[in-house]
Amino acid sequence: MQSMRVVHYLNQFFGQIGAEDKAGTEPLVKAGPVGPGVLFQELLGPEARIAATVICGDNYFAEHIEEATEKVLAMIADNGPDLVLAGPAFNAGRYGMACGAICAAVVDRLGIPAVTGMFPENPGVESFRKTVYIVETRGTIAGMRDAAVKMGRLALKLAKGQPMGPPEEEGYLPRGIRQNYFARETGASRAVAMLLRKLKGETFSTEYPMPVFDRVAPAPPVERMNGITLALITSGGIVPRGNPDRVESSSATRYGKYDISSFQRLSAESHETVHGGYDPTCANEDPNRVLPLDVVRDLEREGIIGRLYPYYYATVGNGTSVARAGQFARQIAKDLVSDGVKAVIITST
Numbered sequence: 312m313q314s315m316r317v318v319h320y321l322n323q324f325f326g327q328i329g330a331e332d333k334a335g336t337e338p339l340v341k342a343g344p345v346g347p348g349v350l351f352q353e354l355l356g357p358e359a360r361i362a363a364t365v366i367c368g369d370n371y372f373a374e375h376i377e378e379a380t381e382k383v384l385a386m387i388a389d390n391g392p393d394l395v396l397a398g399p400a401f402n403a404g405r406y407g408m409a410c411g412a413i414c415a416a417v418v419d420r421l422g423i424p425a426v427t428g429m430f431p432e433n434p435g436v437e438s439f440r441k442t443v444y445i446v447e448t449r450g451t452i453a454g455m456r457d458a459a460v461k462m463g464r465l466a467l468k469l470a471k472g473q474p475m476g477p478p479e480e481e482g483y484l485p486r487g488i489r490q491n492y493f494a495r496e497t498g499a500s501r502a503v504a505m506l507l508r509k510l511k512g513e514t515f516s517t518e519y520p521m522p523v524f525d526r527v528a529p530a531p532p533v534e535r536m537n538g539i540t541l542a543l544i545t546s547g548g549i550v551p552r553g554n555p556d557r558v559e560s561s562s563a564t565r566y567g568k569y570d571i572s573s574f575q576r577l578s579a580e581s582h583e584t585v586h587g588g589y590d591p592t593c594a595n596e597d598p599n600r601v602l603p604l605d606v607v608r609d610l611e612r613e614g615i616i617g618r619l620y621p622y623y624y625a626t627v628g629n630g631t632s633v634a635r636a637g638q639f640a641r642q643i644a645k646d647l648v649s650d651g652v653k654a655v656i657i658t659s660t
Contacts, residue, residue, distance in 0.1 A: 314357055314358055314359055314360045315358060315359040315360070315392075315393040315394055315467075315470055316359075316360060316362045316390070316391060316392045316393050316394070317351075317355070317359050317360060317361045317362060317392055317393070317394045317395070317396060317466075318361070318362060318363050318364070318365060318386075318387045318390050318392040318394075318395050318396075319344065319345070319348045319351065319361050319363075319364045319365070319395075319396045319397070320364075320365050320366075320367075320383065320387075320395065320396070320397040320398070320409075320410060320413050321345060321346060321347070321348070321364060321365070321366050321397075321398070322334075322366070322367065322368065322369050322372075322400075322403075322405075322406045322409065323336045323366060323367070323368040323369065324369075325345075325346045325347055325398075326341070326345055326346060326364065326366030327345055327346050328366060328368070331557075333368055334368040334369045334370035334371070334405075335368050335370050335371050336366070336367065336368035336371060337367065337368070337371055337379075337382070338365060338366070338367040338371075338379060338382040338383045338386060339365070339366050339367075340363055340364070340365055340366075340386050340389075340390070341363065341364045341366065342362075342363055342364075343361060343362070343363070343364070344361040344364060345364040345366070346364075347399075347455060347459065348361050348364055350455065350456065350459050351396060351459050351462070351463055354459055354460055354463045355463050355467065358467060359393075359394060359466075359467065359470070361396075362390055362391075362392065363386075363390040363392075365383050365386045365387060367379055367382075367383055367409065369403070369405035369406055369409065369562075370405070370559070370560065370561075372405070372408075372409040372412075373405045373408065373409070373559075373560055373561035373562070373587050373629075373630070374560055374561075374587050376412065379409075380412055380413065380416050383413055383416075384413070384416050384417065384420065384421070387413075387417060387421070388421060392423060393423065393424075393470055394423065394424050394425070394426075394466055394467075394469070394470040395413070395414065395417045395423055395424070395425040395426075396425070396426055396427070396462060396463075396466060397409075397410035397411075397413050397414050397425065397426070397427040398410040398427045398428050398429070398458075398462075399427065399428030399429065399446070399448045399454075399455070399458040399459070399462060400427065400428065400429050400430075400433060400435060400448075401428075401429065401430050401433070401448050401449065401450055401451055401452060401454065401458075402429070402430035402432060402433050402450040402451070402632065402634075403433070403562070404433060404434045404435070404561065404562020404563075404564075404630045404631060404632055404635070405559065405561050405562040405630065406435075406562075407427075407429045407433035407434060407435025407436070407562070408434060408435045408438060408561065408562065408630050409435075410427040410429070410435060411427060411429075411435040411436075411438055411439030411443055411445070412439070413425070413427075414426070414427050414439065414443040414444075415439055415442045415443050418442065418443065419442070424466065424469035424470050425443065425444075426443075426444045426445075426446060426462050426465050426466040426469065426483075427443060427444075427445055427446070427462070428445065428446040428447070428448040428458040428461070428462050429445050429446075429447075429448060429484075430447075430448055430449065430450045431447060431484060432450075432632045432633060432634045433632060434562060434630045434631065434632050435630075436484060440484050440485070440486055440487070441486050441487055441488075444465060444469065444475075444483045444486075445483055445484045446458060446461045446462045446465060446482055446483050446484070447461075447482060447483065447484050448461075461482040461483075464482075465481055465482060465483060468481075479516075501518065505517065533653060533654050536615060536616050536617070536654070537614050537615060537616060537617055538617050539616065539617045539652075539653035539654055540617055540618050540619075540620050540650075540651055540652045540653060540654075541607065541610075541616045541617070541618070541619055541620060541652070541653075541654050541655070541656065542619075542620035542622075542623065542624075542647055542652045542654075542655045542656075543571075543602060543603075543604065543607065543619070543620070543623040543624075543655070543656055543658075544623065544624045544625070544643065544655055544656070544657045544658075545601055545602045545623070545624075545625050545626075545657065545658045545659070546625075546626055546627065546628035546631075546636075546657070546658075546659045546660075547584060547586055547594065547601035547602065547625075547627075547628070547658055547659055547660045548560070548584040548585045548586030548594075548601075548625065548626070548627040548629075548660075549577070549582055549583070549584050549594065549598050549601050549602040549625050550567055550569070550582065550583065550584070550585055550625050551567075551569055551581065551582055552580065552581060552582060552583050554583070554585050555567070558585055558625065558626060558627055559585075559627060560585050560586060560587035560588075560627060560629065561587045561588065561627065561629045561630040561631075562629070562630040562631055562632070563626045563627040563628075563629075563631045563635070564635065565626070566624055566625060566626035566639050566643070567624070567625050567626070568622050568623075568624050568646075569622060569623055569624075569625065570621060570622055571604060571619075571621065571622065571623050572621035572622075574604060575604075575605070575608050576599055576604055576605035576608065577597075577598035577599050577602060577604050577605070578597075578598070579595060579596055579597070579598070581598075582598040582602075583595050583598065584598065584601060585627060586627045586628075586629055586660060587627070587629050587630075588629040588630070588660075589629075589660050594660075601658055601660065602623060602625070602658060603656070603658065604623075607619055607656070620647070620650065620652050624643050626639055628659055628660070
């Protein structure tokens, strides 16, 4: 029996091109398995052969999503695969968004099964879980073998046209799809059984999980604005020109803290946006449109606020995971509270 042809998508790091310094690499093709593809080939066995590996830099894909998708899709199609694997991306946000976009395009436009793998908090999960099979992985590369085992098994099953079981059995993240099936017990019996297990303190799994939303209690209102220190924060990517802290344009892993004590307003010569996902023209022409330093200085001069905090914080919201954003918030809030800041204006794009 002829083995299935597989094309594997990787970013610049796992594709052995380089680290962050090579994140701008345009799509390219290498023959056979590369990097983690060697492990995948071992696990796939004689049933499937990785014929080619398509590699693209994380930054290039994030900054040229449509163009990069078209290029990668054409390279995949040229190699005539029966199956496409992407990643796994673990908790790398830019990589996860690329893997999800590629798999979605492969399924939709080429009609070929595609599987990727991500940590549940990767932003690619929420963007593509309903259209792509995403195997749940650990947050780091330490989970590579386990991810490869699950991805390979699921991919072969899809390629063979075999019926797919529920997420908890197959190892993929829930897609929000419900299917009818015949159960051995009625719904009433199953509900009573779950209730009894709950009353006994035993573990049980609901058949209808409810969404979980964070609830943040609003802070009390500021009574006297003219007596407080106000700070500025933006997720719109406004940074000093040259981006000294290398804040990523998508799926940010860092933020910057920048001195504005000597600035009355920002200018195109002093600051720029590094945010991907929106047209930066207006923000680069006048960075105050995203970080309103000019207006807040007016409020300071008019005595409406006590004073402006001499630093501002900036990151990029595009594709940044909730967990990472929460981490930024805790670190920034600790600084601001210790410096006596009583209110913050947070702007986005």
